[in-house]
Amino acid sequence: MALRRVAVIGAGISGLASAYYLQRNSQDTEILIFESESTSGGKLVTSSFAGLAVDEGADSFLARVPWAFDLCKELGLESELVSPSARRASLWLDEKLQSIPSPNVLGVPLSIDSIPEGLLSPEALSRLSGEGFPDHVLPTGDLSVGQVIRACAGSEVLERLVDPLLGGVNAGKADEMSCALMAPQLLEAAHHPDGMLNHLRNVAKNVDPNAPVFHAHPEGMSRIITALTESLKSSLRTSTQVQNISFSEKKWKIDTENGFELVDGILLCAPAHVSSNLLNNSFPSLAKEFASIKHASVVLITFGYSRTDFEADASQSGFLVPRESGLLMTACSFSGSKWPHLKHPDLEILRVSTGRVDDTKHLSMTDEELLSELQSDLLVTLGIESKPVDVRVSRWPDSLTQFPVGHVDFVADLQNKLSHSAPGLISAGTFQYGVGVPACVRSGKEGADQMTTFLDG
Numbered sequence: 001m002a003l004r005r006v007a008v009i010g011a012g013i014s015g016l017a018s019a020y021y022l023q024r025n026s027q028d029t030e031i032l033i034f035e036s037e038s039t040s041g042g043k044l045v046t047s048s049f050a051g052l053a054v055d056e057g058a059d060s061f062l063a064r065v066p067w068a069f070d071l072c073k074e075l076g077l078e079s080e081l082v083s084p085s086a087r088r089a090s091l092w093l094d095e096k097l098q099s100i101p102s103p104n105v106l107g108v109p110l111s112i113d114s115i116p117e118g119l120l121s122p123e124a125l126s127r128l129s130g131e132g133f134p135d136h137v138l139p140t141g142d143l144s145v146g147q148v149i150r151a152c153a154g155s156e157v158l159e160r161l162v163d164p165l166l167g168g169v170n171a172g173k174a175d176e177m178s179c180a181l182m183a184p185q186l187l188e189a190a191h192h193p194d195g196m197l198n199h200l201r202n203v204a205k206n207v208d209p210n211a212p213v214f215h216a217h218p219e220g221m222s223r224i225i226t227a228l229t230e231s232l233k234s235s236l237r238t239s240t241q242v243q244n245i246s247f248s249e250k251k252w253k254i255d256t257e258n259g260f261e262l263v264d265g266i267l268l269c270a271p272a273h274v275s276s277n278l279l280n281n282s283f284p285s286l287a288k289e290f291a292s293i294k295h296a297s298v299v300l301i302t303f304g305y306s307r308t309d310f311e312a313d314a315s316q317s318g319f320l321v322p323r324e325s326g327l328l329m330t331a332c333s334f335s336g337s338k339w340p341h342l343k344h345p346d347l348e349i350l351r352v353s354t355g356r357v358d359d360t361k362h363l364s365m366t367d368e369e370l371l372s373e374l375q376s377d378l379l380v381t382l383g384i385e386s387k388p389v390d391v392r393v394s395r396w397p398d399s400l401t402q403f404p405v406g407h408v409d410f411v412a413d414l415q416n417k418l419s420h421s422a423p424g425l426i427s428a429g430t431f432q433y434g435v436g437v438p439a440c441v442r443s444g445k446e447g448a449d450q451m452t453t454f455l456d457g
């Protein structure tokens, strides 16, 4: 019989990773996982599109940080992972597609030779050929990405390159984003005695330009979820929505629509707004903190076009659309150019995104309206006149966490408050280190370590 019981709330990648590492740390702990949906995976969903396994949300993860890759390695998936075949991407700027200068660091070009003519003004180019010292003294501590880039590389670089690239990660706005969380390498470089641009160039000399930037699984991101659930001995209760959590007589109580469970600790791995609702009755001040975390809503539309009507550039993975473009779409990726396993014999598969933290127009549009406006955008940007052969609309309301300046301190303070006023309640997820899959795995792993310390304490 297990000595201790821990509940994991939410079977997305954060929750499953936390259960996986807790199981590894602490074999005498019984783990109960509660998931409101009928399947696990949360925002990692792969489904069939035109006969191929195409992701409806995340399709890959960053290779330059370790956590997701390490997890895949432990799950025996390492040798199956693939990297994009097309590495170049473009921007829709000045009514045309223009190559993103390469090499770059989060959109900041490292050499002016790689910048297509006309993309930046002569003043901006002259600034970029310098050392990148800030044009005024930058305060210490966290700053917005906008503050850092405007000061060290100029506003054009921010608005035309960095904002579209970073905004593509969490649908946020660079002028409001925490640089410490979203781009720590830029914040560090901005204070470097050699100047931001010089420092970035020096660091880049030690980076292998051919190293993979992303990893994916040919069966889609759901394969990672299946491997994780198969490795778990925990009881996974799908279609079981947690409705409330409370604490009394040394036990945590989990109320679900089907009854309740008493446990010694909880790993709360649901989205922040759900965590807020679950804490509202017993811990209203903690609930308020979670409620203050903002999210952007996005939609991902998958289009299948007959290759006789449109053929994507095989050297390009897709393009990004800056917020001032006047288009509804924010990005378009050419799945078949990017991933060999998504090269359909007859179709070009395009994954088109829409929605930003400051652009919620899509929320009031029907699927038909969305499809019609996005097809107009595809006509403008790619010249596609024909109708798609297949379409799929995947809506992701309140899905992408926003990280305002000071978020790192906010999280440290929140974790501190949790450990003081709710010992044994540990929260993990996108709010902690970022929305990317590696950041979620890291958060889940650290949550499991904290839970082990708590249980052993």
Ligand SMILES: Cc1cc2nc3c(=O)[nH]c(=O)nc-3n(C[C@H](O)[C@H](O)[C@H](O)COP(=O)(O)OP(=O)(O)OC[C@H]3O[C@@H](n4cnc5c(N)ncnc54)[C@H](O)[C@@H]3O)c2cc1C
Binding pocket: 009, 010, 011, 012, 013, 014, 015, 034, 035, 036, 037, 040, 041, 042, 043, 044, 056, 057, 058, 059, 060, 061, 062, 240, 241, 242, 243, 269, 270, 271, 274, 298, 299, 300, 396, 399, 400, 428, 429, 430, 434, 435, 436, 437, 438, 440
């Ligand atoms: C369109 C899109 C594209 C993306 N692309 C990428 C990408 O290419 N690469 C990348 O690294 N990241 C990407 N991301 C981000 C990444 O997918 C997510 O940040 C990550 O999957 C979130 O995982 P999570 O486990 O923290 O949250 P979730 O996946 O949201 O999991 C939370 C789980 O909690 C469950 N839950 C909610 N309420 C309750 C309740 N009351 N009781 C029980 N269970 C509950 C939910 O059903 C869900 O399964 C993308 C995100 C989106 C939306």
